[in-house]
Amino acid sequence: MVRLVLHRDSFEPPLTYTGPVNAVTFSSYPGTYVLTGSSDRAVHLSRAIPTSSNGTVIETTSPIQRYEAHGYSVLDVAVAADNARFASVGGDRQVFLWDVEQGGTIRRWSGHNARVEAVQFAGDGDSVVVSGMFFILSFRSRDQLRQPTIGSADTTINLWDCKSNSHKPIQTLPEARDTVSSLHVHMSTYSIASGSYDGRLRVYDIRMGRTTVDVLAHPVTSVRCSADGHAVLASTLDGRIRMLDRSDGKLLQAFGGGGEKENARREGEERSSFMLGQPGSLVYRNRELRIRSVFARADAVVLSGGEAETVSGNSAAGGQAAVFAWDVLSGEVLAAVPAGQGVKAVSAVAWNEKGGCWAGGCSDGMLPFPLYLLFCSRNFSVGYSMPSISCFSRNTPEFCGILPH
Structure with a gap:
């Protein structure tokens, strides 16, 4: 049983970026750093989980290195x-x-x-x-x-x-x-x-x-x-993610989708409720952009970004883009983390098995000033032998850091 515990506030990244984040990857074992590729034509290196000298989490305000x-x-x-x-x-x-x-x-x-x-x-x-x-x-x-x-x-x-x-x-x-x-x-x-x-x-x-x-x-x-x-x-x-058997191509599980009627019902719920951690309030979409998906938690979970619902070309008027987590065996949504109003898509996600944390890169839609973000959260256990994926607002002490771009 995989349990996901999420803070009830959505992410509120304070930094302004000059281009969408197109690629996100952790450094190799133990995954201390995150590298991101962006439309600003640079690769940025930042600490994945910034910590102070006394071991407490601090917010990162600048990258360690820019590769141009x-x-x-x-x-x-x-x-x-x-x-x-x-x-x-x-x-x-x-x-x-x-x-x-x-x-x-x-x-x-x-x-x-x-x-x-x-x-x-x-x-x-x-x-x-x-x-x-x-x-x-x-x-x-x-x-x-x-x-x-x-x-x-x-x-x-x-x-x-x-x-x-x-x-x-x-x-x-x-x-x-x-x-x-x-x-x-x-x-x-x-x-x-x-x-x-x-x-x-x-x-x-x-x-x-x-x-x-x-x-x-x-x-x-x-x-x-x-x-x-x-x-x-x-x-x-x-708008679907498929898990196939390599030996014969058989469909083992499908994530997302659900048909037009199901999506319409959930979209109605989404407009009235954006409670973080309530999967029914957000709908996975992927119709236009390249969206990355990965396995997580020793292949027990599937993580993926998603697109925002657009209304007359305005992503801010529709449903939010989000990061989704599905149970591999049941195909059920375990959690959905909204990226914030106006964000067009969470285009890339990465998982660090050793550190038990994930990162995602986003691009926004119709905001007056472009805001492109990358967020990272640390895994911790709740209860006896219950692994969990945890996401926190930047205003909480548990939050692991906003990485600049």
Whole structure:
């Protein structure tokens, strides 16, 4: 049984940002830091759970470091296992490999003819480097060089050799017929999962040289493998998140959706009640934007952002965007955390298993001055042997911090 305890106040971030937060990722174990990619063309490094010298939580007012080399929006970011490097991609049509300490780029690969939307590193043991789409993705076996895998808007997935001076990919996977929107590498099974706007979920088995394709009939915006690699989570623009069996493509569980009548009923409730932690008061939507979803709590929970309901093009007049948590087994909504009035969408979420905390990146809609936020909350246990996900207002002492962008 997973119980979620949430504060009754919605988030009230005090900071103003200059562009939407497109990508969010925690640093590698133990996940002390958060990196974000934004339309302000920079990657920001901040502490995930800021603490003072006496161990109490304090609010973060500035990032530790800004990494600026992109000329366009940063769409994805990924961190190496040793936390010494990370990769980023975006509208530059390039893949940037960064040195965290030095603050500069180590390599830049130019092999795509359109924006790059996904990247992640992967490899055996602690040698894995993750980045692409928002991360650079590196794949490596014990006898192979590191090969970052990048998904892009030119419909290809490219594998790059991090140790080579070549600016050309060592392999290209051209099967997608539309934008490759998301990637996830699962090293235990030596496979790469990709989602595309052509409505296909593709899984590449690197060892067997085999590709399996599941047709979802709607643009795929996010893919994520379970820890054991037996299931894949896929978000699509029909407002549903599907968990599929990798072996046969069988639908194991679906999250969101519910049909027009159900959504209409819940939307009516939403206008009259925005009580945090009451799932019925908020409705999951994903019809227009790329929304990320992830597994959490040892694959017992699914987390995802969502879009706000728009009324005559005004998101502030409709229902709020929110972060949703579902029980994997039952498919029921465990909690819904509103991002605040006027926020257009919570576009990216990330989960840190070690720290038991999550972070989300948002963009607003019709506010006079753009407000783009990232929030982070820490996990704690309530009662005997009851894990919980906890979210707090910035005005409460338990709140873990607003991260600047």
